[in-house]
Amino acid sequence: MALRHAVLAALLGGELSGYQLTKSFDLGVANFWHAQPQQLYAELTRLEKDGLIAGREVVQESRPNKRLFQVTDAGLTELADFTAAAAKPAFIRDDLLVKVQAADHVDTEALIAQLSERAAFAQGKLDLFDKLLRNMRGERTEDEFLRGGDPIGPYLTCLRGLAFERGNRDWCQRTITILRARARSSQQSI
Amino acid sequence: MALRHAVLAALLGGELSGYQLTKSFDLGVANFWHAQPQQLYAELTRLEKDGLIAGREVVQESRPNKRLFQVTDAGLTELADFTAAAAKPAFIRDDLLVKVQAADHVDTEALIAQLSERAAFAQGKLDLFDKLLRNMRGERTEDEFLRGGDPIGPYLTCLRGLAFERGNRDWCQRTITILRARARSSQQSI
DNA sequence: CTGTCCATGTAAATGGTTACATGATTTC
DNA sequence: GAAATCATGTAACCATTTACATGGACAG
Incomplete structure (x- = not known):
């Protein structure tokens, strides 16, 4: 049951509406977790019912009203307890890897197409994370920020997300190169 | 619905029993997917019913009988179709990252304890993957194997798994160092 | 004689995805 | 005039986890 804690953690930066939460969880800005809008709205309702967050209505004129949520003291306690408890290891679970595992038995071109797509996707996230990091540290160098930034x-x-996507991109590119080279040499031997 | 394809991919290497599958999916040997034994037994039943795998009973004396499964032609076709279809991007979903996201609001020592544990776990998997890779390539160098190995x-x-766990370990260690340094300097300023 | 390995499941509960629904406002 | 953005949900379905169950063989 970690979605609730992910939501709590996301709200620590300041109050947000369900819609704003959706945006951050969608764009991968919240690289520590991923969730559908529907899940978030449902979770917000539950969290408020349990008193871990408090919502306040904000009336708007030229757009629908919204509710902004912030973490309560009870919410902070809940997060502290969660942090103290043992974390389960995170496992990879990835369609693309399943396909590569079967590489010897499926069409190489189809595989390469998917690897390219994934590499491009990873590059997109890399750029995004890079921008986010620069934004967070402002004028400071990374070392300065890490020493005392807030x-x-x-x-x-975000650093973990960056490294993950870099790993993704590099592995995809390398795998493409390998598969192409093998395809060429097996053609020659026919 | 990719568990079925993960199972099919795992069976490509040769016929396996449910129990043997369990082992590989458990130990992280199948680094492309992760699943509970119960899920695997259920999936095997379904796959056989759908004719994508074929099982044969193996009678044993001093231990329970078992059923070995292998992929059928229909199973291979199914895998090919799956490979041709677009893969969804893989998202990180990790308790530990949720905790780090909340780093400014929770106990640093608890966090560091968990990061150390994760780093050790990642190191364990690194060692395992390294051994597996060496096993697969035998006498050959990595380059040789990548060019024509089979x-x-x-x-x-497995290379992806290795890179992922290396990323995990390195990030955990770096994060520990950063958090420790900050804890020291904030103590000094009190 | 206790614990681990082999071997296979069922049942209940929780978590996550997909599809559907609504409606005003601003941007192209 | 179409599409995207803001804003919030419900319902049905699928996937995953957790708990429970069984029983012989072998190692310490």
Whole structure:
């Protein structure tokens, strides 16, 4: 049951509406978790019912009203308890890897197409994360920010997201190169 | 619905029993997917009913009988179709990252304890993957194996697993260092 | 004689995805 | 005039986890 804690963690930066939460969880800005809008709205309702967040209505004129939520003291306690408890290891679970696992038995071109797409996607996220990091640290160098910048949590998770996507991109590109080379040499031997 | 394809991909290497499948999916040997034993047994039943795998009973003396499964032609077709279809992007979903996201609001020591544990876990997987890779390529150098070794699929996914766990370990260690340094300097300023 | 490995499941509960629904406003 | 953005949900379905169950063989 970590979605609730992910939402709590996301709200620590300041109050947000369901819609704004949706945006951050969607664009991968919240690289520490991923969730559908429907899940978020449902979770917000539950969290408020349980008193872990408090919502306030904001009336708007030329757009629908919205509710902004912020973490309560009870919410902070809940997060502290969650942090103290043991974390389960995170496993990879990826369609694309399943396909590559079967590489010897499926069409190489189809595989390469998907790897390219994934590499491009990863590059997109890389660019985004890079921008976010620069934004967070402002004028400071990375070292300066890491030593005393504030808040540090989102910066650290963003660094993990960056490394993950870099790993993704590099592996995809390398795999493409390998598969292409093998395709060429097996053609020659026919 | 990719568990079925993960199972099919895992069976490509040769026929396996449910129990043997369990082992590989458990130990992270199948780094492309992760699943509980119960899920695997259920999926095997379904796959056999759908004719994508065929099982044969193996009678044993001093241990329970078992059923070995292998992929049928229909199963291979199914895998090919799956490979041709677009893959969804893989998202990180990790308890530990949620905790780090909240780093500014929770106990630093608890966080560091968890990061150390994760780093050790990642190191364990690194060692395992390294051994697996060496096993697969035998006498050959990595380059030789990548150029013509067989099967290549499992080798490629294992490389991804290796890179992922290396990323995990390095990030955990770096994060620990950063958090410790900050804890020290904030103590001095009190 | 206790614990681990082999071997296979069922049942209940929780978590996540997909499809559907609504309606005003601003931007192209 | 069409599409995207803001704003919030409900309902049905699928996937995953957790708990429970069984039983012989072998190692310490």
